[in-house]
Amino acid sequence: MKDFVPDTAPLRPPSEVMRLARMGAMMPTRLSFLRVLVRQLCAERAQITRRTWDMTPEGHGRAVFSITLSGHTYSLVAVSNDLPPDQRSDRVIATAWDAAFVLYDGVPDAADVDRIAAQAPLQEAGRFGPHDLVLSRANKSVRMWNACVSALQSGTQPDPAMIRDIGYLMRTTAVYGNGKFGIADRHLIADRPGLGGPFAVEMLAVYMIRHFTLELVQHVGRGTLDRSLARHLGIGNATGLGMAPFLVTHPVLFNNWMVARETALARVRGVQDVTPDQSKRLKTLAERAARHLSEWHVPAPDHDAALRDLHRDWIRFSTCFEAPDTVETLWQMGQSESEPLQELLAALLIEAFPDLVDDLVAEMGDPHGPLTVPFADxxxxxxxxxxxxxxxxxxxxxxxxxxxxxxxxxxxxxxxxxxxxxxxxxxxxxxxxxxxxxxxxxxxxxxxxxxxxxxxxxxxxxxxxxxxxxxxxxxYPYAEIRDNLIAATCRPIDMLRCKLSFFGATKFDPKSDLWTRITLAQGAPLGDELGPSRDDWWLPTGE
Amino acid sequence: MDWSWTELQALGVKAASGAGVPAAQALAFGAMLPRHLADGGGEEPLIRALEAPDCIVTLAHQIEEMVERASITPKPVRMHQSDAGQRALMISWLAGLPCQSEVSVSGTEVRAALSLAAPSTRVRPKRIAVSEVLAAQLRNLAERTYVPDSDASRNVGAGAGLMDLD
Incomplete structure (x- = not known):
């Protein structure tokens, strides 16, 4: 808990916030779960160690990496396969993937690794145990993968523009946690330091998968990626309808996410005097956001047009960052702008004032379920x-x-x-x-x-x-989406965007109203760079 | 086979739905199921309840009534249940509520002290053993909630038609 009560503006009401159109414009913030996890790893100067690397020159085989977080060691067991191109699908109904993963609680022995290597490629058809914390799989971005491998093999570096545009070597198509297929229930690890927040263990798996993909491509390419390029390679994800109902079936958890985010914004809006340093930070972040938007392109014409509109509007709006008297002045100037611009502004303001908001992370879980009182009649x-x-x-x-x-x-x-x-x-x-x-x-x-x-x-x-x-x-006033989820006009992609923004996703790349690709951990510190000064990668940009 | 709490709960919800139990009562049944097995309540009451799903609806109603009464009196609330199996499920149902509960039995009477605003502190086990008989019943009922696959539905699913290599 904070030892002072910050001035706060009123929270935006649920009638404004809990609408699909606005949810579909949300951006990642420093309260997003991957960001929180990496911040903790940075604070602890965590290090990833390679325990097993049994790979063919083509990159097929198995690997084990370990990391220690708050006194507990976790290990990623990775199984890399030779996948025929015609089987490379993002869908749930796929049955084979380029790579399969289990995040293991502790350090697996040889028998554990053998067991996981046999089960993980089966994914939903496999069976897992209480030491298995997360199950995942990933497919290569073949274009990015091949470009990296051939550049490294020829002694050069891959094209930074391609890295900017694609942003990852592999994308996960599922990250299962919390008891699925027999893996450990969340309640078994939820009281461990560093894993208390929502989806923290899933984010740890994702971060380690990203590390694995970087190691693998350098192994196959027989070369070393420039650090700045490697850092700009995150881990992709393809997400479909499975994620959308979660927001409906976990109303208290969803409420707690939204309340934390809205409270963060309200606290920042309550800042009365913007110091010169804070003003400079706001301008820096505004410039970074503009550059991020300029680098964010998607193939779908309608979504790309919306991004171009946002970029144009943001450039125009950025003059407001010149000398705001108060944060509220700045916020109010944004209220005549589009919902996407308002949501970008909200995320930026939250980013600029870590001391005011970071404690809210502790309130984002729901360990109990709804504690409701019956109506009198x-x-x-x-x-x-x-x-x-x-x-x-x-x-x-x-x-x-x-x-x-x-x-x-x-x-x-x-x-x-x-x-x-x-x-x-x-x-x-x-x-x-x-x-x-x-x-x-x-x-x-x-x-x-x-x-x-x-x-x-x-x-x-x-x-x-x-x-x-x-x-x-x-x-729980923010527990419910205030739109008709069975209307013809309902776009599940808006629910996905909302949830994925809480995960910390960037570069949303919608493929239809039903599913999207995203990038996670782009710009995040590499596995050997985790340190206290590295928590500044909101809306990453190419260098 | 050993199960995780969460997968058992999720399967319990689907099984109750597949048996014809309405949504809220199915959700509550799912929440009760792992608690019941973890506390050693036995499989037989569960198997029987799923064979006669009206019992689940009735039980849900009785719990609702007890919670309602607990919201207006600080005293323990009571409910008679003459069927031993149903009584066992009622105990587990109350113990599985998100709020704090102290449950006791005297003859056919179940007594519960509920603190509705205080979260439950009951410990959940690492694994729960389930016999193949119950597991098969749960799976079979859950399957009734799945819509048969078809070319048409597959072709409009999320991700359909895209095999690009990005």
């Missing part, structure tokens, strides 16, 4: 719906487009998918993410006579899910 429940869910009551869910989508799990490797209710079978097996519609139906079923809620739910058990969501939102 159905009238209280009804009042809560009218107050917190007015937006949901305004929609007509009988309209075809207001209920067009349905979320479901396919029997094919349990791949999450999104269907058209009016054109495809399977809506009877819909995953219950239609929260707004359910709450509206609950409201319609509530009469004007006050009765105990439990008595009402005994007669209408199908409304219990909605009633529980109303109770959760009543206690």
């Amino acid at each position: 159905t009238q209280s429940l009804k009042s809560a719906i009218e107050r917190d869910w007015a937006w949901a009551l305004q929609l007509d869910y009988e309209q075809a487009d207001e209920c067009r989508r349905f979320w479901y799990v396919s029997a094919a490797k349990l791949e999450p998918r999104l269907g058209d209710r009016h054109a495809e079978p399977g809506a009877d097996l819909e995953t219950p993410l239609d929260i707004a519609r359910r709450v509206a139906a609950l409201y319609a079923a509530l009469k004007d006579i006050a009765t105990p809620v439990s008595a009402f739910l005994a007669r209408h058990p199908g409304h219990a899910h909605a009633a529980s969501r109303v109770a959760i939102l009543h206690r």
Whole structure:
């Protein structure tokens, strides 16, 4: 806890923040989970050691790397395979990958490594144990990989522009933690220093996978990458629909993320006197953001056009950083700008004031689940719906487009998918993410006579899910996305962007409304560079 | 086979849903399941409940009623449950709530002192053993919640059609 109470501006209300359009514009901040993890590694001057390196000249084989964090040693076991190009797919239903990984709790012995080498390439079809903390797999960016290998083999360095544009040698297509397929539950490690934050152990795996890819390409290329180029190679990720429902099914956790972020922004907005050093820092970050935007290009024309608009607007807006009297002045100047610019500005302000915000990381987990108090009666429940869910009551869910989508799990490797209710079978097996519609139906079923809620739910058990969501939102105001997730206009990519920004993702590269590629750890210190002065890689730029 | 808490909970939710239990009650059943096994409640009550899913809905309602009563009185709340299996599940259900709970039994009466604002401090085990009988029942019921694959749905899934090498 902080030993002083900073001045704060009011938090932005959930009605403003918890909208898909704004969530779909969010940027990584210094509260993002990978950033927090690397900051901790830097503070401890952690070092990665190579324990096993059993690779063919072509880079196929196995490797083990270890790192010690707050007294515990963790090891990445990597298995690199020869993957035929026609099998290189980002989808969940893929069955083979260039590389598979397990983050192991401790140092694995030879039997453990043999076991992991046999199971990890099977991924979802494999079976794992309580010492296995994270399971992941990755595919090469073949263009980036080949360019690096051939440059190194010819004694030169890869093209910095290509590194800027692609940003990684491999991209993960899944990073599984918390008990999946038998791996360790989060509660077994959540009280360890350094791993208490959300997804901390997954981020540790991701950081070590990035290290592995750099080692592997230098092994195959038989050369050494320039440090500045290596640092600008992060680790990619392809993310689809599986990540989107998480925000709905973990409402308290999601609330805590958003509250931390909004509290950080409110604290910074409360800074009354901007010192010359702070003013200089703000300008430096604004210039870095402009350069980052200039280097961020994506193939999809509509998304690239949006990026170009943001870049242009940011250049224009950057004059506001010349001499702000207060942070609030600067913030208010941004309020007439687009949502993407406002979200970039929010992330920048949070970045500039670490002493005001970094303690909020401790509040971003949810170790307990919802601690809600039941409503006194159905009238209280009804009042809560009218107050917190007015937006949901305004929609007509009988309209075809207001209920067009349905979320479901396919029997094919349990791949999450999104269907058209009016054109495809399977809506009877819909995953219950239609929260707004359910709450509206609950409201319609509530009469004007006050009765105990439990008595009402005994007669209408199908409304219990909605009633529980109303109770959760009543206690946790940022727990709910305030949009209709089954509307034809719902873009899952906005949910992905929100969640991935909390992971610390950059260079979002949407491939459709359903999935995106991103870059993690671009600009992060390398495995032998972790030290206290290295925590300055928000929105990395090429050198 | 040994399971993680989380995978057992997730499978429990799906299995209850596959058995026809509504969403909220299925979620609560899933949260109860690993607690019940971890506390040595036995598999038989779970197997029977999944065979008669109305019991799960009734049990969920009874818990709701107890929590509601606990919110207006600091005294322990009580509920009669004559079926021993259901009673065992009720104990686990209360013990698995996110809040602090002290649960005791006297004859057919289950008594619970619930502190709704205080988080549970119950310890979770590293692994939970599940027999193949229960595991198969859970898997079979969970499968009922999956939509059969088709060319059409596969071709519009996230990532479909893209094999680029970036």
